[in-house]
Amino acid sequence: MAVAHTELSNIDNRQILSALDDWLNDIKPLVKHFDHNDEYPSEIVLQMKELGLFCLMYPVEYGGMGMNASSYAKVITRLSETWMSLAGIINTHMMLGQLILRFGTDEQKKQFLGRLARAELHGVLCLTEPDAGTDLQGIKTTAVSDGNDYIINGSKMWITNGLHGSLYALLTKTNPRANPAHKGMTMFLAERGEGFNVDGKISKLGYRGLESVALSFDDYRISRDRILGGEEGFGFKHAVGGLELGRINVAARGVGLAKAALDHAVDYSKIRTTFGKPICEHQSIQIKLADMATRVEAARLLVEQAAEKYDKGERCDMEAGMAKLFASEAALENSTESMRVHGGYGYSKEYEVERFFRDSPLLCIGEGTNEIQKILIAKQTIERSKLG
Numbered sequence: 001m002a003v004a005h006t007e008l009s010n011i012d013n014r015q016i017l018s019a020l021d022d023w024l025n026d027i028k029p030l031v032k033h034f035d036h037n038d039e040y041p042s043e044i045v046l047q048m049k050e051l052g053l054f055c056l057m058y059p060v061e062y063g064g065m066g067m068n069a070s071s072y073a074k075v076i077t078r079l080s081e082t083w084m085s086l087a088g089i090i091n092t093h094m095m096l097g098q099l100i101l102r103f104g105t106d107e108q109k110k111q112f113l114g115r116l117a118r119a120e121l122h123g124v125l126c127l128t129e130p131d132a133g134t135d136l137q138g139i140k141t142t143a144v145s146d147g148n149d150y151i152i153n154g155s156k157m158w159i160t161n162g163l164h165g166s167l168y169a170l171l172t173k174t175n176p177r178a179n180p181a182h183k184g185m186t187m188f189l190a191e192r193g194e195g196f197n198v199d200g201k202i203s204k205l206g207y208r209g210l211e212s213v214a215l216s217f218d219d220y221r222i223s224r225d226r227i228l229g230g231e232e233g234f235g236f237k238h239a240v241g242g243l244e245l246g247r248i249n250v251a252a253r254g255v256g257l258a259k260a261a262l263d264h265a266v267d268y269s270k271i272r273t274t275f276g277k278p279i280c281e282h283q284s285i286q287i288k289l290a291d292m293a294t295r296v297e298a299a300r301l302l303v304e305q306a307a308e309k310y311d312k313g314e315r316c317d318m319e320a321g322m323a324k325l326f327a328s329e330a331a332l333e334n335s336t337e338s339m340r341v342h343g344g345y346g347y348s349k350e351y352e353v354e355r356f357f358r359d360s361p362l363l364c365i366g367e368g369t370n371e372i373q374k375i376l377i378a379k380q381t382i383e384r385s386k387l388g
């Protein structure tokens, strides 16, 4: 372990990144094993908790580090340069904390934020269902009032950390006939109990080691005081309220993956020789490296811009959307190009570039697909131009 949690919380952000880099150097050689075997890295997660990575964005008053989005994005980029799944382990946890902080009742903040910051609880987000992802208003999971409780029935799909997590933000419909539909949606803070079933791990192309699961609810009973914010009807607002930060996070992962793909391509191009010289001296390889390096820097700047606005409390849905769109596509393109630079070896499981190639497409899907980002960016561009 590079530094203990208490030390980490006492040092500034530059030192945190440097301590993180030291720790990641120890983790790097282990990644291939967990990724190829799709094995949950329990020991690494334990170290992440000790290091303080679970409390980064939690306020100091609850035992967290009070880190802002700009610094958090840099941490996520660093983790993703080594292994994107490490970012996934803490991200739903951080998003749940932000949800409770922004929308929770005083009692919910008192009850959960300290335990989340100390990593006694692991946060999870349960929005998507087998028949509804982009169109969240189409979810079918119902919560029916029964005295002081609600009875929940339905299912969720693709839930990251669903097996190892312990506190779940669960989006439901309390009034399936509401018009518009979003007015009938309610978010609960759920813990596992009778009728809350983890139905199994989904086998995936990438983002391995970290589980994505299907959940089902079979007359699962939950108390009324677990409604996020205490009132029915605000679940959709809560779900979309976290999207700006979520998109900055995905974009930051994109920067990390795009950078890793570039670094591996550069290193390989210096040692692989063809026709008597290293391939980095062939102009066609240089053009690839130039495009890849430019994408990394452009993506990084877009993430910084969106995160700065978020930290100032300014509206940043368009900036976060642009960062997410550009950085995720950059990760995908750089992974493909890096594989080409590696030639046949890029297609083998021996080199890490094959993992980047498997991990990067997810970034174009999660936190609002890139098709949806384009719709949002176009709408905002038109709207803002009207304002002059």
Ligand SMILES: Cc1cc2nc3c(=O)[nH]c(=O)nc-3n(C[C@H](O)[C@H](O)[C@H](O)COP(=O)(O)OP(=O)(O)OC[C@H]3O[C@@H](n4cnc5c(N)ncnc54)[C@H](O)[C@@H]3O)c2cc1C
Residues within 6 Å of the ligand: 092, 125, 126, 127, 128, 131, 132, 133, 134, 135, 157, 158, 159, 160, 161, 204, 207, 212, 362, 365, 366, 367, 368, 369, 370, 371, 372, 375
């Ligand atoms: C590995 C992984 C982890 C995930 N983790 C979580 C998690 O922790 N919690 C959670 O709640 N969810 C999670 N998700 C779900 C993810 O958020 C959804 O997959 C995503 O929102 C897309 O929804 P969908 O898969 O239902 O696709 P759909 O909504 O069915 O979309 C299919 C296609 O149609 C396009 N499309 C849809 N509507 C429109 C439109 N109006 N205009 C133009 N194009 C459109 C989409 O862009 C896409 O190309 C995860 C997914 C994956 C793969």
